[in-house]
Amino acid sequence: MQVTIPAPKASSLPGQSTQYDILWISQQNFLKNEIQRITSLPGKDFLLVDENVMKFHHDLISDVFSKPAPIIIPSGEKSKSFKSLSELSEKLAGYPVRRNDRLWAIGGGVTGDLTGFLASIYQRGIAFYQVPTTLLSMVDSSVGGKTGINLSQGKNMIGAFYRPCAVYIHTPFLETLPENQKLSGLAEVFKSAVIRSPALLRYLDDHVPQIRNWDAEILGQLSQMAIKVKAEVVRKDEQEKSLRAILNFGHTLGHAIEAFLNYKKLTHGEAVSIGMAYATYLSYQRNILTGKCSQSLLELQKNLGLPVSLGKIKKFDRTIAANLVDLMAGDKKNIDDDLRFVLINAKAAVFPVKIPVQEARKRLEEFAKIF
Ligand SMILES: NC(=O)c1ccc[n+]([C@@H]2O[C@H](COP(=O)([O-])OP(=O)(O)OC[C@H]3O[C@@H](n4cnc5c(N)ncnc54)[C@H](O)[C@@H]3O)[C@@H](O)[C@H]2O)c1
Numbered sequence: 001m002q003v004t005i006p007a008p009k010a011s012s013l014p015g016q017s018t019q020y021d022i023l024w025i026s027q028q029n030f031l032k033n034e035i036q037r038i039t040s041l042p043g044k045d046f047l048l049v050d051e052n053v054m055k056f057h058h059d060l061i062s063d064v065f066s067k068p069a070p071i072i073i074p075s076g077e078k079s080k081s082f083k084s085l086s087e088l089s090e091k092l093a094g095y096p097v098r099r100n101d102r103l104w105a106i107g108g109g110v111t112g113d114l115t116g117f118l119a120s121i122y123q124r125g126i127a128f129y130q131v132p133t134t135l136l137s138m139v140d141s142s143v144g145g146k147t148g149i150n151l152s153q154g155k156n157m158i159g160a161f162y163r164p165c166a167v168y169i170h171t172p173f174l175e176t177l178p179e180n181q182k183l184s185g186l187a188e189v190f191k192s193a194v195i196r197s198p199a200l201l202r203y204l205d206d207h208v209p210q211i212r213n214w215d216a217e218i219l220g221q222l223s224q225m226a227i228k229v230k231a232e233v234v235r236k237d238e239q240e241k242s243l244r245a246i247l248n249f250g251h252t253l254g255h256a257i258e259a260f261l262n263y264k265k266l267t268h269g270e271a272v273s274i275g276m277a278y279a280t281y282l283s284y285q286r287n288i289l290t291g292k293c294s295q296s297l298l299e300l301q302k303n304l305g306l307p308v309s310l311g312k313i314k315k316f317d318r319t320i321a322a323n324l325v326d327l328m329a330g331d332k333k334n335i336d337d338d339l340r341f342v343l344i345n346a347k348a349a350v351f352p353v354k355i356p357v358q359e360a361r362k363r364l365e366e367f368a369k370i371f
Contacts, residue, residue, distance in 0.1 A: 001224050003231050005143070005163070022143055022167040022227060024220065028060060031131075031170045035064045035104075038129065038166075043100040046092065048115045050107025051075050053133045056176040061106065068095065073111045077263045080114050080149040082158075088118055102127045102165070108134035108181075109141035109268070113156070116147030120162035130164045133173040135185025135219065136269055139192070139226035142167045144234045144244075154330065155255055161239055169227075171220045182214055184269025187250075187306050189222050191276060192229040194297065195246045195342070195349035200225045201300075208303050246349035249342040250276030253364075256327035257313060260320070270307050277301060277308035281367045282355065283343040293346050309371040316368040325361045 003022045025031045039045045047070040049061060054072055061070060071091060073079050097103075103126060105115035112130050119128035132142040148159020174182065193200035203225060204211065210218045230247065237243040254275030258268060266274075280297050283289035301308050310316045328339050338354035355363075 003224075003227055005145075005231055005234060018163070018165070020163055020166055022169065022231070024169045024171070024224060026171065026220070028170070028172065031168060032060070032064055034168060035131075038102070039064070043102055043127075044095075044097070045102050045104060046095070046097055047071065047104045047106060048073055048088070048111060048118075049105075050111045050133065052176075053107050053111075053173070057133075057173065065104070073107060073114065075110075077110060077150060077155075079110050080155075082149065084114060085118060085149055088114075089122060092118070092122055097122065097126070099123045099126055102129060104129045104131065106131040106133060108132065108137045112137055112142050113147050113159070114149060116145075116162050116164065117149055117159055120147055120160040125162070127165050128162075130167045132167065132169060134177055135174055135182050135223070136188055136267075137185075138169050138171065138174075138223045139185050140188040140230060140247075142169075143227055143230050144247075145238060154259065169223060171216060171223065174214070174216070174219060179214075180267050180270065183273075183305060184267035186211065186222075186304060187269030187273040187276070189226045190301060190304065190306060191247070191249050191272065192226040194276070194344055195229075195249050196233065197225065197229050198347065200229065204304065205300055208300075212305060246342050246351050249344065249349055250274075250279055252328050252339065252341050253278045253324065256324045259327050260323055261313065266307075266312060270312070273301065273306040274308060274310060274312060277371060278364065278367050279341055279343055281370075282341060282353075282360075282363055283345070283350075285363055286343060286353065288343050288345050288350055288353075290346070297344075310364075310368045311371070318365065321361055321364045321368065324364060325357060328360065329357060 001024045004019055006019045025034060047065040049070045049072060051072050052075050054061060103115055103119045105112045112132060115128055119126050130142045132138045145161045145163045147162045148156040151157040193204055207218050233244055233247060250272040254272035257271040257274060277298055280294050284291060284294040298308055338356050339360050340352045341355055342349050342351045343353045
């Protein structure tokens, strides 16, 4: 299957006029052929690859990228930092990488976000290709043009909108992905379903046992359906002027949980999953969603094995609620004193909903007791 993100309007992204394709390639040989087709074009190719992907898929990768040796990106959020960015920039300049050369990111969202941002600023922008290897990057982060790194004050605080030249999705990479990382991606699929795709929500509900077994064919289907949702949103609002913000469903609390846990213990998607359960509870409390609908969404989340409880963090008390609310208030999406949430009705996302800090804290304490 192929999905195309069309060229942006002339004024929206200076310097980047091309459309890009997202291609699903199930056979290893076809993936190799496609990569070799690009690497035989004029210009040189430089690969940045996640350390675990290099370990598990060494033969495939070294078959296609032999020289220069791939640059290994250490696993984890710490790689999305100024330190890595500056070391990598020096490395590229040392080869030297020139403006008509290409960068390739083979890995999850960390490798993709870091490489994409590096490509956006190195010599004022060079070409880059994405080969996502986690479920999360296959269903979400590799598409949409957001790139960036973290600051100690928050995730993705420094970044750019920068389009890849193409995205190649090869689901057999998922065979080596740990269970908690698969759940992380599944949470983003659930998000896409709830905010914009009743068909995807039905598909999830109809295939719970196969999904719990991580059936390869079903994962391929999920990735195609979820990317279609993201592509449709991004086509309408690439630079998050309005509609794209709905992709942040569950992320206001999710990001706060990740920061509170110092990016350890829970994956991004698991934290977002708890954030979605809280946003569903807020939607019910605000009379946007009926009790019946909120119950059935929470049941489906649990059936899929996605976490919904703050008990996953540690024994919850009022200090933790206050900490999480402070972290949410510091979130870059909040431009005044109220918190901004993406809530949901029975069919789709509702945004922005302003919720005063006091109300968010009270609901968080209730949510912690109920779930
Ligand atoms: N740009 C966007 O639009 C966007 C959207 C959502 C999330 N993100 C970002 O994505 C990042 C999270 O991405 P992620 O969930 O892919 O995590 P990740 O890139 O950290 O990868 C998760 C883990 O899986 C390992 N791994 C990757 N592929 C593997 C494979 N095939 N087999 C075995 N192990 C493998 C990695 O080494 C790592 O330990 C976060 O930084 C988040 O902010 C960006």
